[in-house]
Every structure is written in C-alpha cells, then in structure tokens.
Amino acid sequence: MENIEYRISNIESRIASRLPASRFLLLALFSLFMLFALSAFAQEPAYRHFPLIGSRNAIWIISQLHLMFAAFILGVPIFAVIVEYIGVRTKDPKFDRLAKEFTKLLLIAFSTTATFGAIMLFLLIGLYPNFFNYMSSIFFPTFVIYSLLFFGEGFSLYLYWYSWDKLMNKKWLHITFGIMLNVFGTLLMIIANTWVTFMMSPGGIDEQGALISLWGAINNFTWIPINIHRFIANICFGGFIVGAYAAYRFLSSKTDEERAHYDWMGYVGNFIGTAALIPLPFAGYWLGKEIYEYSEPLMIRMMGGELSWLFIIQAILIGVLFIGANYYLWIALSRIKGGERFRKYVKYMLFLLVICFAIWMTPHSLVASLEEARKIGATHHPLLGVFGVMSAKNTAVNLIILTTFFSFMLYQRANKIETVTWAKKGKIAQIIILGSAAGVVIFYGIYGYYVPAAVRIGFSVYQVSAVLAAMILVTILSSLILRGATSMGTIEWGKMPARSQYTLIVLALTIVTLMGLMGYIRSATRADWHVYRVLRDTSPEAFTPTIAYATQMISIITFIFFAFICFIFWLGHMGEKQ
Amino acid sequence: MRKFNISIFWSSLVLLGVSYLLMKYVVQPPLPSSILAMYVGMILFAIFIYVTVEEERMREFLQPIRGLFLDEKKKTWQTLVLIGFPLAIGVYSFNAFSPKISPPAELRTVHPAPPDEYVGLVNPLRESGEGGAKPHEGDLEEHVQKGAEIYFKNCFFCHGDALDGKGHFAEGFTPLPANFRDQGTIAQLQESYVFWRIKTGGPGLPTESQPWNSAMPIWEDFLTDEEIWQVILYIYEGAGVEPRTWE
Structure with missing residues (x-):
C-alpha cells in the first residue's frame, strides 16, 4: 500500500515538475500562433483566392x-x-x-x-x-x-x-x-x-x-x-x-x-x-x-x-465579318427585283476580298517546321514576307472596306432605274472616284516598301483619307443620281x-x-x-x-x-x- | 464547234486542285504547310460563298452529289465513295498525327519588347541626345568604317559578307541568322532595339515566350558600347536600309 502511495506521489511529483515546462511550451506555441495569426489578421491580404477557377x-x-x-x-x-x-x-x-x-x-x-x-x-x-x-x-x-x-x-x-x-x-x-x-x-x-x-x-x-x-x-x-x-x-x-x-x-x-x-x-x-x-x-x-x-x-x-x-x-475574325456582311448582301440581291443585274459583279468582289483577306491574315513570321524553314532558306519567305508587313495589311484592309462599300452601293440601287439625264456620267464619275481611291491605296501600299518606317506610317493617313473621301463623294453622288429614280419592283422582305x-x-x-x-x-x-x-x-x-x-x-x-x-x-x- | 461545259461542282474541284498544286509545287521556295492549309481553307471558303450566294448555282453544285446518292444504278460508285472518302480522311489524319523524327512547327516570337533601359536610346554616333551637338559628317563615315571592321571580325561568319544572313556558319543555326537586307528585319527596327539585341544577345531575351532559339552571343562581353553603335551604323549602311524612327 505504502508502495502504491509512494508511486502515486512519485508520479504526481513528476507531473508537477513537468507542468511548468509543458505550460511554458504551450504558452510559447500559443504566443507564436498569436504572433503570426493576428499579424495576418491585422493586415489586409493583398489577394484572396477564388475557389476552383482562381x-x-x-x-x-x-x-x-x-x-x-x-x-x-x-x-x-x-x-x-x-x-x-x-x-x-x-x-x-x-x-x-x-x-x-x-x-x-x-x-x-x-x-x-x-x-x-x-x-x-x-x-x-x-x-x-x-x-x-x-x-x-x-x-x-x-x-x-x-x-x-x-x-x-x-x-x-x-x-x-x-x-x-x-x-x-x-x-x-x-x-x-x-x-x-x-x-x-x-x-x-x-x-x-x-x-x-x-x-x-x-x-x-x-x-x-x-x-x-x-x-x-x-x-x-x-x-x-x-x-x-x-x-x-x-x-x-x-x-x-x-x-x-x-x-x-x-x-x-x-x-x-x-x-x-x-x-x-x-x-x-x-x-x-x-x-x-x-x-x-x-x-x-x-x-x-x-x-x-x-x-x-x-x-x-x-x-x-x-x-x-x-x-x-x-x-x-475581321475577315469573316467583312466577307460575311458582303455575303449577306449578295444573297439579299435575290429578294430585290432588278438585283440580278448586279450578280455578275459578285465573283469579282469575292475574288478581291479573298485575295485581300489572304494578305491580311498572312503572318510575318511563319509557323514552319525545321525542314520547311530550311527550304525557305531565309528569315522570311521572299513572297510571304512581303505580305507580312503593315504596308500590305493597310492596303488589304482599305481595299476590303472599299469593296464592302461597293456591295452596299449595288444593294442600294438594286431595284432603281435612274431618271436624271446625267446618270451615266454620274456613274462613270463614281467608278473613277472609287478607282482613284483604290489606286491611291495601292500606290502608297507599294511605295511604303521603299521608304523608312516613319514615312510609311504617314502613308496610312493618305490611304484612309482617300477611302473615306471616296465613300463620302460616292454617297453624295448616289443620292443625287437616285433622286426621282423609278422602282423596278419592291423589296420582297422575308x-x-x-x-x-x-x-x-x-x-x-x-x-x-x-x-x-x-x-x-x-x-x-x-x-x-x-x-x-x-x-x-x-x-x-x-x-x-x-x-x-x-x-x-x-x-x-x-x-x-x-x-x-x-x-x-x-x-x-x-x-x-x- | 461544240461548247465545252463543265458543271460548277467539277470546276470547283478543278480550281481547288489546281490552286493546291500551284501553291505546293510552283511557288518557290515552298510554302510552309501551315500557310498552305490556310490558303486552301480560304479557297474552300470562297468556293462555298460563290456557290451558295445564288439558289440555282447551289442546286447545280449539289446536282452531281445528289445524282450519285439518289441514282439506284450507281451503287458501285456510292460504295466506293462511302468507303473511299472516310478512308482518305483517315489516312490523312494518321499521317498528320503520327510521330515524326523532325521537330514540330513552332510559333516563334520574333520581336519581343525591349527592357526599359533601352527604350528611347539614340545612336550617339549618328545623332546626340537632347541638347547635344550632332556629330560631324566626317566622323560618321569613320564610325561606319570602324563598324565594318568590327562586323567582319565578329559578325560576318553568321550574317554573311553581303549582310544577307548567309554566312559560313549560317546553315548550322535554327532559326537562320537575320538577313539585314530583308525589309522585315532591321529596317523595321529602331537602332535602340538593335543595340539591345547585339549587346545582350540570345541570353538577354526576356522571360516571356521562352524557350528562345537564338545563338546570338552576348556581345557586351566582347565589344564596347561605342563599337556596338559603330557596327549598327555599318549594318544599316551596308544593307542599304534606314533605321526606324518615330515621327
């Protein structure tokens, strides 16, 4: 019995002797936790995480x-x-x-x-x-x-x-x-x-x-x-x-x-x-x-x-937008009496759009395998490299815009018969204006290859100005030419x-x-x-x-x-x- | 004389085939397959638009296909097409995706953004910075000469004596060394950019778009800044192009 009491007292004394140490350890751990945790709480986090997707x-x-x-x-x-x-x-x-x-x-x-x-x-x-x-x-x-x-x-x-x-x-x-x-x-x-x-x-x-x-x-x-x-x-x-x-x-x-x-x-x-x-x-x-x-x-x-x-x-994507918008208009010619007169132009417009689109999306640096790059034998393909720079891109996009405008023009007059006496001359003038704008665009597009970049950048202003001016002039002329025009038939909506x-x-x-x-x-x-x-x-x-x-x-x-x-x-x- | 008429379906196929053959075998150097696929896709797209823009044309286009599948007498052809067409696609797919020995085509970034410290630098041998006097014309010629010497001691082994990227070692590199005569290389760049590329070489390329394929050495370990500017003067002079400037 005495032995047991002794043992218990011995255990108690051991526990008692260790307690301050364990308490101290607990205290230290808790203090450390508080130090880090509360400092984290005290500061606003710079970022928080959104679950699953970030x-x-x-x-x-x-x-x-x-x-x-x-x-x-x-x-x-x-x-x-x-x-x-x-x-x-x-x-x-x-x-x-x-x-x-x-x-x-x-x-x-x-x-x-x-x-x-x-x-x-x-x-x-x-x-x-x-x-x-x-x-x-x-x-x-x-x-x-x-x-x-x-x-x-x-x-x-x-x-x-x-x-x-x-x-x-x-x-x-x-x-x-x-x-x-x-x-x-x-x-x-x-x-x-x-x-x-x-x-x-x-x-x-x-x-x-x-x-x-x-x-x-x-x-x-x-x-x-x-x-x-x-x-x-x-x-x-x-x-x-x-x-x-x-x-x-x-x-x-x-x-x-x-x-x-x-x-x-x-x-x-x-x-x-x-x-x-x-x-x-x-x-x-x-x-x-x-x-x-x-x-x-x-x-x-x-x-x-x-x-x-x-x-x-x-x-x-831009190419799809322009070609899609044109495609819609070309289909729409079929619901207008008189629209069939202009169908013959579709293939030429499509050809021009596709060529411009191809130039527009040709990258300057090509995605090529080692073997293909070796065959090209230079940093850039001699033909495609020409299409990859801004001169070509600006020319292509301006011609795409002119062609789209031309599609609208044809759609607008699909069922109209001009009655003004000078209609033929007016139409010739419109063609000359559009042709001149295209000429300016192509001229500066080509000339851009022969001048320093700083000069070339300025050419885009001439190209854009030519296109915008042509669109404004042709629209004004159209409204004058179509004044008093007779109709070949109504648009069959639907x-x-x-x-x-x-x-x-x-x-x-x-x-x-x-x-x-x-x-x-x-x-x-x-x-x-x-x-x-x-x-x-x-x-x-x-x-x-x-x-x-x-x-x-x-x-x-x-x-x-x-x-x-x-x-x-x-x-x-x-x-x-x- | 009897007029030769070919249906829109067959003429479209002929157009597609001829365009493909022209682009594949006539255009030299050959077009990379990525571009070829893009252009063939565009021609297909154009044919689709042209055919479907008018109802009658679309009907005419579909006539041979309808004729083939609706005609009871063409059982053999139907079987051939039904087996042959998917088979051809399968063969194409197998070839396209089977592992090859050659490395795959890569999407190279050729014009990464320069670090801030190089932006706006002007070639001090061509024109001094703000407030400074412009260097003397005679000095410029001398610098170009010195640049030529440096070029032929260090650069021409890869970039070639004609500055066309066809130096003695050129074939050993992928991608090939830059052709300075090409309008798409240094003519598109400001001198500050070229200075950065020469000075820090391939290892100085930014972390974005890694890994880089560039064997260009770090020339600042071998040349002084002035020597680098001199060689820049020479490569523009020798290639007959002007450095890019901002308005």
Whole structure:
C-alpha cells in the first residue's frame, strides 16, 4: 500500500515538475500562433483566392461578360433613337416598331449588365483588395459621379420605355428621353474608360504612384482613343447582336408578315454593324499609335511579341465579318427585283476580298517546321514576307472596306432605274472616284516598301483619307443620281434563304469572340502589372497565359455570353407571346 | 464547234486542285504547310460563298452529289465513295498525327519588347541626345568604317559578307541568322532595339515566350558600347536600309 502511495506521489511529483515546462511550451506555441495569426489578421491580404477557377479567371470571365453586355446596352440605344427619328421623319410606323423592339431587348439586358457590374465590383474588392484600394485612392470622385450617372441611365431607360405608347403624339419629347439615355450611357462608358486606360497608361501621379492631378489620371494617353474606339465598336456590336436576334426570330417565324419584319430588322442590324465596322480599323490604328507613343515596349509586346499571334486570329475574325456582311448582301440581291443585274459583279468582289483577306491574315513570321524553314532558306519567305508587313495589311484592309462599300452601293440601287439625264456620267464619275481611291491605296501600299518606317506610317493617313473621301463623294453622288429614280419592283422582305440568317448569327458570334480577344490582348499587354509600372501584380496568377489557354478562355466566355443572350432573346419572345 | 461545259461542282474541284498544286509545287521556295492549309481553307471558303450566294448555282453544285446518292444504278460508285472518302480522311489524319523524327512547327516570337533601359536610346554616333551637338559628317563615315571592321571580325561568319544572313556558319543555326537586307528585319527596327539585341544577345531575351532559339552571343562581353553603335551604323549602311524612327 505504502508502495502504491509512494508511486502515486512519485508520479504526481513528476507531473508537477513537468507542468511548468509543458505550460511554458504551450504558452510559447500559443504566443507564436498569436504572433503570426493576428499579424495576418491585422493586415489586409493583398489577394484572396477564388475557389476552383482562381481569382484571375473569375475576374476575367465576369468583367468580359459585363463589358459585352455593356457594349450591347450602349450601342443599341444609339441606333434605336436614330431609327425612331427616321420613323418620325418618314411617318412609317415600321421604324417605330423596330426602335421599340430594340429597346425591349435593351431593357432585359440592362439588369444583366448591372448584375455583372456588381459581381465584378465585389470580386475586385474581395480578391484584389490592394489594387482596389489603390484605384479608389485615385478615382474615388469618379466613383461617385459614376453612381449618379448610373441612376440617370436607369431612369432615362425606364422613362424611354414606359412612355413609348403614351408619348406617341409627343415624339420629340420621347426622342429627347432617348437622347438622354444615350448621353448618360456614353458618359458612363467614358468614366469607366478612365479606370481601364489608367491601368494601361497611367498619368497624373508622382513616382510613388500618388495622385497629383485627377484630370491627369483621367485624361491619360489612351483615354480619348479608347473612348472613340469603344463608342464605334459598341454600335457595331449592338448592330450584329440585333441582327442575330432578328435571324432567330426570322427562323422561328410562323407567318410571312413576321418573316418580312425580321428580315428587315436583320438587314438593318447588319447595315448598322457593317457601317460601324468600316471606321473601326482606323480607330484601332489610332489607339495603337497612342499606345506606342506612351510606351514603346507596351506596343511591341502587343504587336510584335507573343501576343502578336492573337492578331492573326483577329485578322481572321475581321475577315469573316467583312466577307460575311458582303455575303449577306449578295444573297439579299435575290429578294430585290432588278438585283440580278448586279450578280455578275459578285465573283469579282469575292475574288478581291479573298485575295485581300489572304494578305491580311498572312503572318510575318511563319509557323514552319525545321525542314520547311530550311527550304525557305531565309528569315522570311521572299513572297510571304512581303505580305507580312503593315504596308500590305493597310492596303488589304482599305481595299476590303472599299469593296464592302461597293456591295452596299449595288444593294442600294438594286431595284432603281435612274431618271436624271446625267446618270451615266454620274456613274462613270463614281467608278473613277472609287478607282482613284483604290489606286491611291495601292500606290502608297507599294511605295511604303521603299521608304523608312516613319514615312510609311504617314502613308496610312493618305490611304484612309482617300477611302473615306471616296465613300463620302460616292454617297453624295448616289443620292443625287437616285433622286426621282423609278422602282423596278419592291423589296420582297422575308424571301431570304435560311443560310442568310445563319450568316447573321455567325456575324454576331464573330464580333463577340473578337471583342473577347481584343479585350484580352489589351489587358494582357500590361503583363504582370495591375497598373502599368506603378502597381505590380504579385499574385500567383500574374503569369501571361499561353495562347491556347487564352483562346480557350475567350471561347468559354463567348459561349457563356451567348447562353445569356439566348435566354434574353427567349424571354423577349415569351413576353411577346403573353 | 461544240461548247465545252463543265458543271460548277467539277470546276470547283478543278480550281481547288489546281490552286493546291500551284501553291505546293510552283511557288518557290515552298510554302510552309501551315500557310498552305490556310490558303486552301480560304479557297474552300470562297468556293462555298460563290456557290451558295445564288439558289440555282447551289442546286447545280449539289446536282452531281445528289445524282450519285439518289441514282439506284450507281451503287458501285456510292460504295466506293462511302468507303473511299472516310478512308482518305483517315489516312490523312494518321499521317498528320503520327510521330515524326523532325521537330514540330513552332510559333516563334520574333520581336519581343525591349527592357526599359533601352527604350528611347539614340545612336550617339549618328545623332546626340537632347541638347547635344550632332556629330560631324566626317566622323560618321569613320564610325561606319570602324563598324565594318568590327562586323567582319565578329559578325560576318553568321550574317554573311553581303549582310544577307548567309554566312559560313549560317546553315548550322535554327532559326537562320537575320538577313539585314530583308525589309522585315532591321529596317523595321529602331537602332535602340538593335543595340539591345547585339549587346545582350540570345541570353538577354526576356522571360516571356521562352524557350528562345537564338545563338546570338552576348556581345557586351566582347565589344564596347561605342563599337556596338559603330557596327549598327555599318549594318544599316551596308544593307542599304534606314533605321526606324518615330515621327
């Protein structure tokens, strides 16, 4: 018994003797934990991780979707108001119906855009708090203005939509609401562009990145050109999406009347999309020039470095847009009495477009195997190397634009017989003007190979000016020649084959992909900088993805956007049935 | 004389075949298969557009195909096409994807962005920086001469005595050394860019787009900055091209 007591007391004493040590160990461990854990809690993390797909992909998807919807809700009101105005001037109710139908789509897309905008904001605050803090330190006043403008846009949109029937007799007031909607929308875009362009070409800050001038930060190098570029691109985007909506409605139409209406709507969508597409390469060129002026490495990374391969995809997509738009018009000649007169020109236009398209998408550095490179025997292929430089590309795109314009011209006069006495001379003058513009484009294209690059860059201005001047002059002449023209027959709206409608859907798919692609290129150009050379991206996802990875992401985003758009189209259709 | 009529279907096939043969065997040096595939794809696309733009033409185009599959008397042809066509695609697919000894075609980036420290550098032998006096004309000629000497001591082994990239060692490299006479090489570049490429060579290429295939040595280990600027003067002079400048 004594022995047992002794043992117990011995154990107790041993425990007692060890306790201070174990307590001390516990204390030390707990202190260490508190030291690290609380210090971590005390500091705001620079980044948080988004489960499964990662923070960068989450932001990439949401912001791109937000931008696509935003492009739609900014582009569509511009031509909705114009179409409504045409309706007032011509007193043709079909224009009013079209404008209203555009606006109905807008209404559904508006809330989706706002939702994606809110998600993007939450993700930015949550996943990239440091970056968001920094942007807030620079742009907070613009956040306030943006919120107010957002109210303005929302209210004017609802005002525009809900007062449509009530203000049928006060159209000017209704159109004023539409203009207000456009003003608010455009201002919203301009403010959002300040944040995006600041990230690329920051201004108005000191060497430490602290704000010196808010206006300097807003009016940075790329702000104005991106405002112009996005403004035009939004119209183009809206036009082609509306075209796709019309195609969907055409294909699901049950009556000839419906088919006729949606055929016409598709034509208008394609016309707006293509008309806005024509100046887009010029606006893009200007944006590129401004980027180059701001930072040479930035531009070289974009168009000479690894991102340059994505410009080959861009060339293909732009080619599809132009050829698709022409193809639609050529098919459309068949529904116009008199259109058959111009079919003979199709093969020549197609030939020219395909040749230009081939030059446009031929890369400067070829994808060649070792064996093929050996056979070429030089850094560049002697023939293809000629196509790979800007002289060739600028020439090709200007000729594509002229050809597309020519297609529109033929379409416009397909069923018309000129009555003015000087019609023949006028048409000869038009041919001379277009031929001269093509001549100027080709001349400077070839001459560009023989002059230094700095001089060559200036040639693009002559080429663009010649094309724009020719288009303006020929349009004026056309309107004069067709004054008092008699008709060979009406346009048989609705008599279009299904493939023409699928073409409209392909055009919409292409413009969405193109927007995703170019948005990625512009963003990826900054490489591992949130704000170029001011705030570095130190997250684990700051690497530039491979071309394959990036294009897969763009495709996924395009797919998601179309899933949403189909749902919106379906909702619109369902609402109408009810 | 009887007019020879060929249906749109067959004329399209002939056009495709002839274009392919011309691009494959007549154009010299041969086009890489990636470009050939792209151009053939474009011709197919153009044929599709041309055929389908008019209803009657599309019907005419489809007539031989319809005729083949709907005509009961053409059983043998139907069998041949149904077996032969997928088989031909299978053979093509097998050939395209079977492993080859030669390395696959690569997507080269030829114009990476230069590091910041090289941006905006001007050749001090051609024109001085802001506020400085322009070098004397006679000095320029002397620098070009010195550049030529440096070139023939160091660079011509790869880039060739005619500056066309066909030096003695050229065949040993992949990709081939740059041909300075080509409008797509130094004529497209500012001197600052060429200075960077010579000074730091292949190992100085940026981390993006790795791995790089460049055997260009790090010339700053062997030449002074002035010598590099001199050789730049010479290669532009010798190739008969002007360096790129900004407006």
